[in-house]
């Protein structure tokens with residue numbers, strides 16, 4: 001075991017620490033003279049190895065000191081986005097997206113309701129409307145300008161319900177959720193094109209396009225996959241569904257996707273599995289999907305010429321499904337939009353090198369990562385030396401498209417890149433990360449290390465899914481850190497019941513060897529992917545402009561201002577104009593008749609950062625969070641008679657408990673409430 005430390009190393013460690021500390025801006029050698037023995041004692045008492053101490057001092061943020069990077073991580077089944085500081089791995093925020101969130105007051109009466117409602121299932125020929133109040137978020141994507149992060153927006157998909165959300169990073173707030181009109185689920189999303197012109201969302205489990213019915217026996221004829229290109233409008237900050245379109249794909253189960261950049265700008269790549277099109281109606285005892293879907297030796301890397309698809313869309317070469325433009329498979333083939341090249345069966349992640357020259361496919365069942373050359377793909381297309389799959393899609397021979405195969409280890413899932421010409425691949429089965437050297441132009445960055453060679457394997461705990469490195473998905477990755485997003489934690493933390501947390505392990509990749517720095521448990525959801533950006537690239541607001549509505553994303557001219565508070569009754573419709581400021585609401589008493597229709601406007605008129613207030617109304621399921629300047633509107637029917645308190649849910653001041661009021665609802669039949 002590693003936890004054995006003799007006195008000498010402790011002393012050396014303490015001495016080294018003392019020397020190191022001497023270089024810091026916050027202290028000098030002299031100031032540690034008294035502490036060095038104490039430090040050595042703590043190291044001994046806690047049984048720390050030199051690596052432990054190095055990890056601790058590399059990641060510890062002293063009180064009040066901020067992190068250099070932030071990581072935007074999918075919150076998995078929580079349906080949200082998590083925000084971490086790096087290197088401390090402190091959880092800074094949970095941005096509510098697909099799931100109501102009571103801290104943010106998201107989905108309990110305010111703006112969140114309207115945004116969530118917009119992405120519910122609409123009623124249609126196949127069934128009634130359905131409220132969907134959760135999501136399974138997988139892949140966050142930061143907006144890009146010229147293939148670099150611009151820090152403005154974040155996108156995230158909901159695999160379970162086929163939805164995409166837009167988060168504005170000025171306010172860290174979800175502004176829009178769009179429901180895919182032709183598919184129920186997705187997985188290959190979100191990924192953005194190099195100028196965030198399009199946000200990509202790809203279906204996963206083939207089904208009839210348009211959410212209709214077809215029996216499983218008609219799988220090959222009636223089931224399809226698709227890739228949707230959501231047009232993002234930089235001027236408005238919203239996805240414009242009217243300028244968005246999809247491409248019909250064969251009913252292979254499409255997996256991860258990535259947009260090309262630089263060399264491969266204008267192209268998109270997507271993995272698939274179950275090219276065998278295995279399906280079974282469970283009546284004849286055929287094997288399970290896990291056996292049936294993997295019976296072929298190869299699946300297909302999809303190569304999609306987005307620039308040509310966009311031209312077809314603009315030329316009106318599409319059909320409409322549920323009103324949404326879809327370029328039919330036949331047209332995609334005829335107009336040279338879609339190609340395949342074989343990949344070893346059942347791969348998982350597909351990633352593009354920073355220069356867009358190589359497409360890296362992670363084997364999953366194959367111990368190799370396969371590196372395809374975009375130059376070779378173009379040459380293979382030009383050579384025309386291809387066969388066709390059963391739907392007529394050209395299949396480029398693998399020997400013409402592949403550049404290298406790197407034996408990384410067992411279960412390669414996802415790859416990230418640093419600034420020194422290296423790639424890092426998660427090995428799910430090996431519980432390890434493989435560091436390997438890129439070839440081509442990247443060889444110049446590491447002249448002594450052979451191209452496409454394995455450099456180091458480092459164990460992680462356990463079963464890593466995605467990895468995340470700063471700006472890895474851009475033309476300028478930053479290196480420095482890598483986070484291993486591990487699915488299993490087994491023995492790493494105190495057991496807290498049968499549902500185990502994930503383990504996020506922070507790794508230092510700045511030196512020649514990867515070095516483990518810390519473990520962080522996560523019990524809120526399963527992170528799939530994450531993107532990391534230097535904090536200084538963000539431009540985050542501290543307060544809202546006065547009267548800002550997160551529903552309209554505008555300053556409302558008629559937002560309630562101080563001195564204009566009132567209650568207006570028109571028949572049985574009552575409108576409340578309320579303000580909140582430390583430490584009271586105005587008005588504080590609202591008297592209604594049972595059956596009144598209520599519109600309740602409230603503005604937090606604070607200008608002080610951090611001075612948020614809440615508005616919780618007992619029995620009416622209303623819970624708002626109002627940040628400084630924010631205005632919200634709640635509608636409800638006063639269906640229940642009685643005396644209800646409303647109060648501020650945020651301990652905003654010494655007199656916070658007094659920030660409360662009464663909602664008095666007189667039972668129907670009793671004398672009506674006098675008008676104010």
Ligand code: K7E
Pocket residue numbers: 138139187256348349413414464465466528529
């Ligand atoms: Cu979990 Cu990218 Cu959805 Cu792999 S995915 S782990």
Ligand code: CUA
Pocket residue numbers: 582583612613614648649650651652653656657659
């Ligand atoms: Cu406002 Cu407590």
